[in-house]
Amino acid sequence: xxxxxxxxxxxxxxxxxxxxxxxxxxxxxxxxxxxxxxxxxxxxxxxxxxxxxxxxxxxxxxxxxxxxxxxxxxxxxxxxxxxxxxxxxxxxxxxxxxxxxxxxxxxxxxxxxxxxxxxxxxxxxxxxxxxxxxxxxxxxxxxxxxxxxxxxxxxxxxxxxxxxxxxxxxxxxxxxxxxxxxxxxxxxxxxxxxxxxxxxxxxxxxxxxxxxxxxxxxxxxxxxxxxxxxxxxxxxxxxxxxxxxxxxxxxxxxxxxxxxxxxxxxxxxxxxxxxxxxxxxxxxxxxxxxxxxxxxxxxxxxxxxxxxxxxxxxxxxxxxxxxxxxxxxxxxxxxxxxxxxxxxxxxxxxxxxxxxxxxxxxxxxxxxxxxxxxxxxxxxxxxxxxxxxxxxxxxx
Amino acid sequence: xxxxxxxxxxxxxxxxxxxxxxxxxxxxxxxxxxxxxxxxxxxxxxxxxxxxxxxxxxxxxxxxxxxxxxxxxxxxxxxxxxxxxxxxxxxxxxxxxxxxxxxxxxxxxxxxxxxxxxxxxxxxxxxxxxxxxxxxxxxxxxxxxxxxxxxxxxxxxxxxxxxxxxxxxxxxxxxxxxxxxxxxxxxxxxxxxxxxxxxxxxxxxxxxxxxxxxxxxxxxxxxxxxxxxxxxxxxxxxxxxxxxxxxxxxxxxxxxxxxxxxxxxxxxxxxxxxxxxxxxxxxxxxxxxxxxxxxxxxxxxxxxxxxxxxxxxxxxxxxxxxxxxxxxxxxxxxxxxxxxxxxxxxxxxxxxxxxxxxxxxxxxxxxxxxxxxxxxxxxxxxxxxxxxxxxxxxxx
Numbered sequence: 001x002x003x004x005x006x007x008x009x010x011x012x013x014x015x016x017x018x019x020x021x022x023x024x025x026x027x028x029x030x031x032x033x034x035x036x037x038x039x040x041x042x043x044x045x046x047x048x049x050x051x052x053x054x055x056x057x058x059x060x061x062x063x064x065x066x067x068x069x070x071x072x073x074x075x076x077x078x079x080x081x082x083x084x085x086x087x088x089x090x091x092x093x094x095x096x097x098x099x100x101x102x103x104x105x106x107x108x109x110x111x112x113x114x115x116x117x118x119x120x121x122x123x124x125x126x127x128x129x130x131x132x133x134x135x136x137x138x139x140x141x142x143x144x145x146x147x148x149x150x151x152x153x154x155x156x157x158x159x160x161x162x163x164x165x166x167x168x169x170x171x172x173x174x175x176x177x178x179x180x181x182x183x184x185x186x187x188x189x190x191x192x193x194x195x196x197x198x199x200x201x202x203x204x205x206x207x208x209x210x211x212x213x214x215x216x217x218x219x220x221x222x223x224x225x226x227x228x229x230x231x232x233x234x235x236x237x238x239x240x241x242x243x244x245x246x247x248x249x250x251x252x253x254x255x256x257x258x259x260x261x262x263x264x265x266x267x268x269x270x271x272x273x274x275x276x277x278x279x280x281x282x283x284x285x286x287x288x289x290x291x292x293x294x295x296x297x298x299x300x301x302x303x304x305x306x307x308x309x310x311x312x313x314x315x316x317x318x319x320x321x322x323x324x325x326x327x328x329x330x331x332x333x334x335x336x337x338x339x340x341x342x343x344x345x346x347x348x349x350x351x352x353x354x355x356x357x358x359x360x361x362x363x364x365x366x367x368x369x370x371x372x373x374x375x376x377x378x379x380x381x382x383x384x385x386x387x388x389x390x391x392x393x394x395x396x
Numbered sequence: 397x398x399x400x401x402x403x404x405x406x407x408x409x410x411x412x413x414x415x416x417x418x419x420x421x422x423x424x425x426x427x428x429x430x431x432x433x434x435x436x437x438x439x440x441x442x443x444x445x446x447x448x449x450x451x452x453x454x455x456x457x458x459x460x461x462x463x464x465x466x467x468x469x470x471x472x473x474x475x476x477x478x479x480x481x482x483x484x485x486x487x488x489x490x491x492x493x494x495x496x497x498x499x500x501x502x503x504x505x506x507x508x509x510x511x512x513x514x515x516x517x518x519x520x521x522x523x524x525x526x527x528x529x530x531x532x533x534x535x536x537x538x539x540x541x542x543x544x545x546x547x548x549x550x551x552x553x554x555x556x557x558x559x560x561x562x563x564x565x566x567x568x569x570x571x572x573x574x575x576x577x578x579x580x581x582x583x584x585x586x587x588x589x590x591x592x593x594x595x596x597x598x599x600x601x602x603x604x605x606x607x608x609x610x611x612x613x614x615x616x617x618x619x620x621x622x623x624x625x626x627x628x629x630x631x632x633x634x635x636x637x638x639x640x641x642x643x644x645x646x647x648x649x650x651x652x653x654x655x656x657x658x659x660x661x662x663x664x665x666x667x668x669x670x671x672x673x674x675x676x677x678x679x680x681x682x683x684x685x686x687x688x689x690x691x692x693x694x695x696x697x698x699x700x701x702x703x704x705x706x707x708x709x710x711x712x713x714x715x716x717x718x719x720x721x722x723x724x725x726x727x728x729x730x731x732x733x734x735x736x737x738x739x740x741x742x743x744x745x746x747x748x749x750x751x752x753x754x755x756x757x758x759x760x761x762x763x764x765x766x767x768x769x770x771x772x773x774x775x776x777x778x779x780x781x782x783x784x785x786x787x788x789x790x791x792x
Contacts (some may be wrong), residue, residue, distance in 0.1 A: 001513065001567060001603050001604050001660075002512060002513055002604075002660065002664065002668065003511060003512055003513065003514065003515055004515070005515070006511065006512060006671045006672055007661075007664060007668055009668070010441070010664065010671065010672040011669065017469075022788055028600045042466055043461070043465075044461065045461070046459075047445060047460045047464050048482075052455050052456070055451075055455050056452055056455050056456060059448050059451050059455070060448070060452060061453050063440070063442075063645070064441055064442035064443045064448065065440065065441070068443050068645045068646065068647050068648055069438055069439075070647050071647050073413075103675075103677070104500065104677065104678065104679065105679060107677040107679045108646040108676070108677040108678070109677070110677060111675075111676055111677030112426065116398060116402060117397065117398055117399065118399065119397075121400050136671075136674035136675045137675065137677060139675055140675025140676055140677070144717050171397060181622065206497070208397050221427045232491075248460070248461070248464060249464045250464065250465060251463075251465045251467050251680075251682060252682045252683065252684060253679060253680070253681070253682050261586050264398065265398050265403075268398065268403060268406065269465045270400065271406055272398065272399065272402040272403055272405070275532075276402055276404065278505075278529065278532035278533075279533065279535055279536025279675040280507055280536055280678070281500065281501075281503035281504040281505070281506060281507030281508070281533060281676070281678070282500065282503075282504070282676070282677070282678070283500065283501060283503045283504075283598045283649060284647075284649070285649070286649050286650075286681075286685060287647030287648065288648060289682060322730055
């Protein structure tokens with residue numbers, strides 16, 4: 001018989017997807033160029049030409065049996081080595097290829113990492129605002145997700161609320177920096193303080209607490225800054241990555257888990273993830289894409305447009321009178337809504353063809369998310385519409 | 397803390413992988429050309445040039461944002477439509493694209509199909525000899541796998557044993573035809589009889605019983621025959637497929653589940669699989685590979701070498717005195733060992749650099765599997781070695 005639990009899930013559609021589908025259907029009516037669709041985090045810049053060239057070279061000059069053959073279940077060794085070396089150079093780590101587990105994007109990485117260091121019933125803590133898809137990943141692992149309320153001052157960590165939430169059942173703390181949806185980049189101070197608390201609590205509780213760090217936006221940081229590398233602050237760290245954003249390859253489903261060599265049982269965790277894959281039918285990301293990203297490991301797509309768009313929107317929104325924390329990275333901005341009910345606010349914006357995502361599903365009421373991975377020209381055209389909307393509806 | 401269950405699994409290495417690793421290390425000693433490695437089912441023929449051309453065309457002339465963008469969570473509509481049309485033409489089915497769920501190979505397909513139509517504790521029946529990786533897929537779904545003893549006469553279905561095993565807790569019957577490891581192709585008679593039993597038992601038990609049909613070897617059938625399409629015999633059928641073998645793309649992890657439009661809740665099952673993906677971090681196979689296989693949907697690699705190899709081996713082995721059921725398809729052959737203990741037999745063969753897989757993990761004692769997806773030249777060179785081995789050790 002069909003599984004009633006999954007059947008019941010069919011009701012619960014993602015708000016983001018629903019808005020995105022609305023934007024598409026509205027676009028069919030009035031022309032998609034007239035819909036200011038800030039709903040979906042789908043990168044708008046092309047993959048770098050070097051990636052395309054690398055793939056064409058693989059296809060044209062490689063041995064098809066080797067390129068398309070089974071990847072070893074823990075990933076292709078040369079690819080794992082390339083990832084380890086790149087992380088070591090950039091962040092002063094000491095990974096070997098054996099600490100790298102290639103996955104189908106960050107979703108695959110998080111799902112494997114969570115299963116590896118929890119058992120059903122364990123608690124995972126994360127911080128609002130948070131990416132709503134963490135809920136199914138945590139549920140899939142059989143664990144329970146606790147959300148620590150946001151630090152709305154600057155979207156770093158609300159440490160008082162975090163310390164109040166900690167308890168001996170917590171096995172994992174999950175962070176996402178640069179952050180979707182706030183655009184915040186956790187500072188070295190934030191990461192140091194987080195590590196100090198976790199280190200003390202490991203002693204107090206008498207068990208490991210793993211830090212799972214979700215970093216698909218690592219390379220999208222503004223003002224010439226860089227993201228401090230979370231695993232360099234804390235031994236028991238599992239770093240989850242995806243090339244979705246840095247190489248603009250979201251549909252290729254390629255990422256990895258990097259196990260900090262100083263973590264407890266560091267040498268067991270990647271082979272354990274191989275066992276986890278067998279039960280989910282994952283069996284490694286595509287061989288050819290593994291080989292392709294390894295060839296351009298030190299490159300990114302041209303990500304400048306995101307900073308351009310952020311500055312345009314930040315200046316415009318603050319000029320209109322919105323309360324906004326300036327994003328340090330990503331392609332999201334997370335302003336305060338002009339009324340307490342973010343859903344009502346976004347529904348009113350929809351009347352102006354401004355497609356904004358209410359913050360409720362991110363664990364914070366009263367804000368909205370804009371994904372500005374769209375053409376700068378459209379961002380510019382949306383600004384007078386924002387002005388009109390804020391003026392006509394809220395008298396700004 | 398790290399998960400003790402997955403940690404404990406690290407002990408249990410796959411026999412096939414272990415033998416394959418032995419073959420590789422032995423090859424480093426004496427030259428791999430001197431190791432008759434029949435262990436692994438890794439296709440030896442190249443992907444068709446038309447696939448390479450299609451991929452190069454996508455990369456060179458496509459819009460990278462479209463090619464590498466997120467696939468919708470239920471798959472790319474044009475790809476789903478192409479798969480449905482191809483199946484309808486070949487097998488007289490009535491699929492629409494909405495009945496097709498693209499997956500990361502057959503492993504992903506089986507894992508999704510099993511979760512969709514079982515709940516934890518349910519029973520899944522399959523038939524020996526069977527592919528050992530069914531165990532982790534079933535365990536991952538929380539179900540229990542029951543193995544029906546083999547029909548060693550011709551490796552069709554042992555119906556007496558099957559009817560004895562059926563009980564109201566059985567929700568799924570899992571078949572694999574053409575079969576790994578036996579090479580058997582289930583006949584129309586076998587499939588008709590199976591469908592009749594399932595239809596009667598659905599009425600008797602008062603609930604659906606789903607047939608999950610694993611068909612990665614569908615296009616490798618010998619003597620000009622074809623595999624009768626299992627779903628055409630039974631309404632509640634979920635067909636699991638992979639292009640690993642037909643297009644020689646095992647590392648690209650691309651396949652699908654096709655839900656028979658006449659199945660119970662046929663229109664819900666694909667959306668439910670989308671929900672299942674969220675919990676496992678699957679999120680659709682790579683967009684570019686989905687688009688690539690759709691362009692060569694009616695093609696295969698040059699698969700003739702497998703039939704050539706099968707005939708050489710079948711004739712040689714029967715000539716030597718082995719008891720062998722002639723394979724109807726796949727690239728496996730499953731002869732009876734020359735002593736009751738298949739492991740002892742294969743260990744003795746290893747001394748002759750013949751790498752054979754004992755049948756125990758396939759659920760049948762006393763046989764061995766040879767994966768003859770290797771060069772014909774090597775198959776030929778292995779024959780005198782087989783003769784020598786059988787003569788020196790078993791006096792044949």
